[in-house]
Amino acid sequence: MASAHPHGSGVAARDHCLSPARAVDRPTGGARYGRMFRGLDPLGTDPELLMRAGGDGGICDAAVLDRLTSGGDDATEAAGWPFFGQLVAHDITADRSPIGGGVAPDVLRNSRAPRLNLEIIYSDGPIGSPYLFDVHDPATFLLGPNGDDVPRNHQGVALIGDPRDDVHLFALSLHVALLHAHNHLVDLLRADGVPEAEVFDRARTALTWHYQWIVVRDFLPRLVGAPLVEEVLAEGGRWFAPLPGEAYIPLEFADAAFRYGHGQIRHTYRLVDGGPEVPLFPDLVGFGPHSAGRRLDLAQLFDLPGRPPAQRAKRLDGRLAASLIGLPEQVTGAVDVAAYHSLAARDLLRGETTGLPSGEAVARLIGVTPLTVDELEQTWPHGTPLWFYVLKEAEHRGGGDRLGPVGGRIVAEVLVGLLRADPTSYLVRQPDWTPQLPAAGSRFGLADLLTLGVDRDRPAPAA
Ligand code: HEM
Secondary structure (H helix, E strand, C coil): CCCCCCCCCCCCCCCCCCCHHHHHHCCCCCEEEECCCCCCCCCCCCHHHHHHHHCCCCCCECHHHHHHCCCCCEEEEECHHHHHHHHHHHHHCCECCCCCCCCCHHHCEECCCCCCCCHHHHCCHHHHCHHHEECCEEEEECCCHHHCCCCECCCCCECCCCHHHHCEHHHHHHHHHHHHHHHHHHHHHHHCCCCHHHHHHHHHHHHHHHHHHHHHHHHHHHHHCHHHHHHHHHHCCCCCCCCCCCCCEEHHHHCCHHHHHHHHCCCEEECCCCCCEEECCCCCECCCCCCCCCCCCHHHCCCCCCCCCCCEEECCCCCECHHHHCCCHHHHCCCCCHHHHCHHHHHHHHHHHCCCCEHHHHHHHHCCCCCCHHHHCCCCCCCCEHHHHHHHHHHHHCCCCCCCHHHHHHHHHHHHHHHHCCCCCHHHHCCCCCCCCCCCCCCCCHHHHHCCCCCCCCCCCCC
């Protein structure tokens, strides 16, 4: 049915002219990576050793624990939080260089703008990416049939801002929830009588600011602890404080600290109340239409008021779930080295090819006592790879739930620093801004955003 708002966006959907005004619609693209700790030497670990440590049966393989598990490695936080972190990662960093190396770190390109701007859903906006939007109402996102999937081309490829959001059912479901949230904001703005030409931009800004606020006030305090967030907000970054418009993603963040989330992924998940636990891979792999009838109830991922507690994330302990130690080919592509199927091996190898320092060196530089050999449970020839160090630090200094002082500082300084360097972020434009949307619980949080526009009284999907 044709919409009552054929020209919902301020810009006509079919107008492809190259007017300079289009720049407002266009993420910057093609950014460079940089470093937080420039003075520290690269660690230099033998790649064979890294592949053994990260590969099948190596020290990062949690398979043995997975077999023993029955909730024994549950973290305190709900299982959905790492998936939100994964979307944040997709929003700000995309290094598409081959895992085998060969590209010098200083010429690596980041295919995402280093801004928390929801490029994953908006991409180039209604003008640059018209296939994302409803042709009858280009202020709103087009959804798949039934509204529980994204639109796909006739070969099943997702038409979305970042293809990685289709990697598995959980990332996809969060992505779809954000599309619904945008569309609901459009409805609210129209109901408030906002002029049609402003509706898209205002909905986009509202969603982006709520998302940014959640990163600072909901996600980060859970991940690094509220005191560190407050410190970085009050004093700015000691190691990362780019000037407005000069932001970049540090390699210490992209190739080590923010890959913490790989350690929070479980091997199996329940999708609906009383349903069976199914392995993430291969069962829930994406990159094509999800099997009909495979529904995810968000209450299995996030604690929602009036619903039983959600599943928990996996505790951080330096080990990765079996699904990630043996990534399916849909995720890795065809590879000629078996270890490239292991995400742990890839994390370790990336840190090596981008010349990251050891975790101990970063700890000493920022003035904290490094982990002991006993805590690390593994000796490395010259020091501990930063990614592994961050996970072990979370185990011993963060109770398996939070990042420790090294990982926490990198993550907090980068996420807050990116917002500070973005002239359009709420933190720059209106630092005391708070969410305007209603909260189901005592305060607004991610679950409120993800259920925006969803009828909370609708019965949950059944097993
Ligand atoms: C099932 C869940 C996940 C899968 C299958 C997955 C898979 C991957 C893969 C294949 C890569 C590229 C590896 C390489 O060649 O270097 C990657 C990179 C990365 N992942 Fe994940 N990931 C998952 C969850 C997460 C989570 C929960 C987070 C953070 C909270 C995260 C953060 C990152 C970051 C920061 C990168 C580097 C991205 C870049 O700079 O291009 N991932 N992930």
